[in-house]
Amino acid sequence: xxxxxxxxxxxxxxxxxxxxxxxxxxxxxxxxxxxxxxxxxxxxxxxxxxxxxxxxxxxxxxxxxxxxxxxxxxxxxxxxxxxxxxxxxxxxxxxxxxxxxxxxxxxxxxxxxxxxxxxxxxxxxxxxxxxxxxxxxxxxxxxxxxxxxxxxxxxxxxxxxxxxxxxxxxxxxxxxxxxxxxxxxxxxxxxxxxxxxxxxxxxxxxxxxxxxxxxxxxxxxxxxxxxxxxxxxxxxxxxxxxxxxxxxxxxxxxxxxxxxxxxxxxxxxxxxxxxxxxxxxxxxxxxxxxxxxxxxxxxxxxxxxxxxxxxxxxxxxxxxxxxxxxxxxxxxxxxxxxxxxxxxxxxxxxxxxxxxxxxxxxxxxxxxxxxxxxxxxxxxxxxxxxxxxxxxxxxxxxxxxxxxxxxxxxxxxxxxxxxxxxxxxxxxxxxxxxxxxxxxxxxxxxxxxxxxxxxxxxxxxxxxxxxxxxxxxxxxxxxxxxxxxxxxxxxxxxxxxxxxxx
Amino acid sequence: xxxxxxxxxxxxxxxxxxxxxxxxxxxxxxxxxxxxxxxxxxxxxxxxxxxxxxxxxxxxxxxxxxxxxxxxxxxxxxxxxxxxxxxxxxxxxxxxxxxxxxxxxxxxxxxxxxxxxxxxxxxxxxxxxxxxxxxxxxxxxxx
Amino acid sequence: xxxxxxxxxxxxxxxxxxxxxxxxxxxxxxxxxxxxxxxxxxxxxxxxxxxxxxxxxxxxxxxxxxxxxxxxxxxxxxxxxxxxxxxxxxxxxxxxxxxxxx
Numbered sequence: 199x200x201x202x203x204x205x206x207x208x209x210x211x212x213x214x215x216x217x218x219x220x221x222x223x224x225x226x227x228x229x230x231x232x233x234x235x236x237x238x239x240x241x242x243x244x245x246x247x248x249x250x251x252x253x254x255x256x257x258x259x260x261x262x263x264x265x266x267x268x269x270x271x272x273x274x275x276x277x278x279x280x281x282x283x284x285x286x287x288x289x290x291x292x293x294x295x296x297x298x299x300x301x302x303x304x305x306x307x308x309x310x311x312x313x314x315x316x317x318x319x320x321x322x323x324x325x326x327x328x329x330x331x332x333x334x335x336x337x338x339x340x341x342x343x344x345x346x347x348x349x350x351x352x353x354x355x356x357x358x359x360x361x362x363x364x365x366x367x368x369x370x371x372x373x374x375x376x377x378x379x380x381x382x383x384x385x386x387x388x389x390x391x392x393x394x395x396x397x398x399x400x401x402x403x404x405x406x407x408x409x410x411x412x413x414x415x416x417x418x419x420x421x422x423x424x425x426x427x428x429x430x431x432x433x434x435x436x437x438x439x440x441x442x443x444x445x446x447x448x449x450x451x452x453x454x455x456x457x458x459x460x461x462x463x464x465x466x467x468x469x470x471x472x473x474x475x476x477x478x479x480x481x482x483x484x485x486x487x488x489x490x491x492x493x494x495x496x497x498x499x500x501x502x503x504x505x506x507x508x509x510x511x512x513x514x515x516x517x518x519x520x521x522x523x524x525x526x527x528x529x530x531x532x533x534x535x536x537x538x539x540x541x542x543x544x545x546x547x548x549x550x551x552x553x554x555x556x557x558x559x560x561x562x563x564x565x566x567x568x569x570x571x572x573x574x575x576x577x578x579x580x581x582x583x584x585x586x587x588x589x590x591x592x593x594x595x596x597x598x599x600x601x602x603x604x605x606x607x608x609x610x611x612x613x614x615x616x617x618x619x620x621x622x623x624x625x626x627x628x629x630x631x632x633x634x635x636x637x638x639x640x641x642x643x644x645x646x647x648x649x650x651x652x653x654x655x656x657x658x659x660x661x662x663x664x665x666x667x668x669x670x671x672x673x674x675x676x677x678x679x680x681x682x683x684x685x686x687x688x689x690x691x692x693x694x695x696x697x698x699x700x
Numbered sequence: 701x702x703x704x705x706x707x708x709x710x711x712x713x714x715x716x717x718x719x720x721x722x723x724x725x726x727x728x729x730x731x732x733x734x735x736x737x738x739x740x741x742x743x744x745x746x747x748x749x750x751x752x753x754x755x756x757x758x759x760x761x762x763x764x765x766x767x768x769x770x771x772x773x774x775x776x777x778x779x780x781x782x783x784x785x786x787x788x789x790x791x792x793x794x795x796x797x798x799x800x801x802x803x804x805x806x807x808x809x810x811x812x813x814x815x816x817x818x819x820x821x822x823x824x825x826x827x828x829x830x831x832x833x834x835x836x837x838x839x840x841x842x843x
Numbered sequence: 844x845x846x847x848x849x850x851x852x853x854x855x856x857x858x859x860x861x862x863x864x865x866x867x868x869x870x871x872x873x874x875x876x877x878x879x880x881x882x883x884x885x886x887x888x889x890x891x892x893x894x895x896x897x898x899x900x901x902x903x904x905x906x907x908x909x910x911x912x913x914x915x916x917x918x919x920x921x922x923x924x925x926x927x928x929x930x931x932x933x934x935x936x937x938x939x940x941x942x943x944x945x
Contacts, residue, residue: 219806219809222809222813223809226812226813226816226817332902332905332906332909335909335910335913336909336913339913339916343916343917343920346920346921346924347920347923347924350924350927353927353931354930354931355931356928356931356932359927359928359931359932360928360932362924363873363921363924363925363928366921367867367873367876367880367921369917370867370877370880370883370917370921371864371867371880371883373884373913373917374860374863374864374880374883374884374887375883377883377884377887377910378856378860378883378886378890380887380906381856381887381888381891381894381906382890384890384894384903384906385849385853385890385891385893385894385897388894388897388898388899388900389902390902390906761926765919765922765923768915768918768919771915772911772912772915775908775911775912776908776909776912779901779904779905779908782901783901783905
């Protein structure tokens with residue numbers, strides 16, 4: 199039965215849903231040239247949702263009945279989920295802002311663009327809060343369907359449509375695998391609630407069927423976070439999609455994938471030890487499996503990024519690499535591991551949005567996406583090149599940038615585990631950071647050392663984008679002002695053990 | 701074990717009988733004036749001549765899409781109503797009703813959207829492909 | 844005659860799933876691939892129904908309907924993108940699409 203507490207827990211989602219309905223109506227009422235204005239509505243809806251999430255997050259006591267989940271356990275509104283939702287809202291707001299002036303999205307189709315963004319954000323929020331296998335599947339699909347359309351958003355562009363088509367094929371296979379895994383779990387345990395499934399598996403966890411179910415689930419979720427070997431869609435989709443969408447997918451979609459991956463891992467993959475005594479590994483060696491996949495993911499991502507000519511493609515592979523670092527942190531299954539993941543996503547949001555914003559501005563001017571456009575940018579437009587350099591340095595993870603701080607916490611969480619396996623994992627991640635240095639510095643070198651191309655056009659930055667870039671760059675280069683507060687919030691959110699064990 | 705399949709046999713026989721009886725009845729009742737037009741196999745308004753791999757009018761696709769939306773809506777509403785029976789029994793029928801109404805309303809909004817955007821009009825305002833046509837990029841943004 | 848148990852359904856559904864997966868991997872026509880994906884989802888549906896019969900309760904039945912609904916959406920979106928791609932490039936054959944490689 200529906201209660202008021204249920205509605206309270208789901209308030210941010212209701213806000214998003216109402217907003218996206220209004221955006222659709224406004225899109226019908228506006229003339230094509232005005233449809234861009236729906237962005238303001240979308241932005242205010244996202245802001246309202248974010249404020250509701252902050253209210254939930256800041257509440258001293260968790261919402262009543264949070265432990266049992268809402269809507270008969272379908273919906274879990276714990277603070278880890280809320281933190282993730284905040285990241286989704288940031289990503290959506292960022293995509294609205296940098297999409298506002300993107301030349302890749304035609305004016306008449308801005309209403310639909312905002313509608314799809316909000317729909318995807320709604321799907322992400324449900325992913326973070328999914329407490330039931332049914333919700334996991336539906337939320338993942340809700341995000342996927344919206345992302346498919348967004349990826350193919352540039353009409354009459356074969357690349358965009360082709361990327362979207364590949365996304366649909368890979369996504370269909372991944373979701374088919376996931377639902378098959380879910381059906382095995384259901385066949386085994388007869389329940390769909392994540393915690394109950396975890397308990398139901400407790401006695402049978404070593405059986406091959408449980409392992410198979412786990413692997414199938416991992417395919418579906420690994421697809422969302424672009425885990426090797428299910429990352430093949432990422433470069434194609436990221437290159438074909440409009441740059442704002444690429445930024446949105448590489449931040450929001452990845453964060454959502456991790457949100458649901460963490461929950462599934464800790465409730466289905468691992469048997470939860472009651473009483474908050476930590477999370478014990480199940481008979482399925484999920485840590486080892488995940489660690490191997492993490493190392494593969496970061497290595498393949500970083501090695502493939504070398505020599506890419508398209509900036510979007512380069513950033514796509516780099517985001518695969520980042521997924522590898524985050525997967526490594528997932529293997530810890532500790533509160534500090536989860537909080538480092540949460541913190542990393544905040545940092546990742548800043549630097550990725552910044553880098554993609556520069557890509558949007560440059561490709562607005564040149565009408566394409568190639569590293570040649572960045573040659574000599576430092577001489578012509580020092581501001582743009584300087585901010586881009588900051589974002590790239592931060593993506594490598596060099597001090598004193600925010601990226602360094604994020605990686606620092608990730609690796610600390612790994613080292614804290616103490617065993618040699620985790621040290622080895624940390625070493626692999628460090629080596630990969632060195633590899634990533636190569637291709638990021640390649641772009642920086644191109645901007646500052648090479649001569650500008652004679653026919654190169656001047657990139658128009660504009661006032662608002664300039665301010666946004668400056669703020670993002672400042673936050674990236676000087677993380678000490680807010681880092682402590684964000685980390686404290688992240689640890690508080692992750693320390694909410696009820697989040698995974700209920 | 702085998703008796704269980706007897707039921708299925710009954711179903712099969714009934715299905716055949718149903719079709720046969722209806723065809724027979726309609727034969728008795730209808731006037732019979734065959735013409736070449738009528739004798740053609742019926743294929744949703746398309747000329748059933750020649751290769752099946754012809755270029756279909758994409759309008760079919762749009763209508764099919766809208767149909768699928770409402771078909772799926774029906775498939776989802778049916779089990780929900782079964783579940784909501786217990787709500788109604790507990791005296792919360794109005795709540796259950798409005799919950800479903802919200803769901804239908806969201807779908808209706810989608811239909812209105814497709815309608816207003818002109819995706820339900822059978823005759824397009826302007827032809828999008830010239831005859832012959834390997835798809836040429838056509839600007840149709842301002843709808 | 845051995846009674847049909849959940850395990851039999853599980854084997855059948857695993858077989859169906861494999862056929863679907865093979866279809867995705869081996870076929871080169873987008874529509875066939877889409878149908879193969881549907882087959883994978885339906886393999887899961889079969890297992891859901893069988894398990895629901897075994898365990899009782901309506902969760903499995905409802906899940907099947909939801910999966911069907913989602914699969915319909917996926918087909919609709921996939922076909923729409925295919926139509927868009929056809930307009931842009933004149934083909935929907937994944938082999939002929941080599942714009943994005945690497």
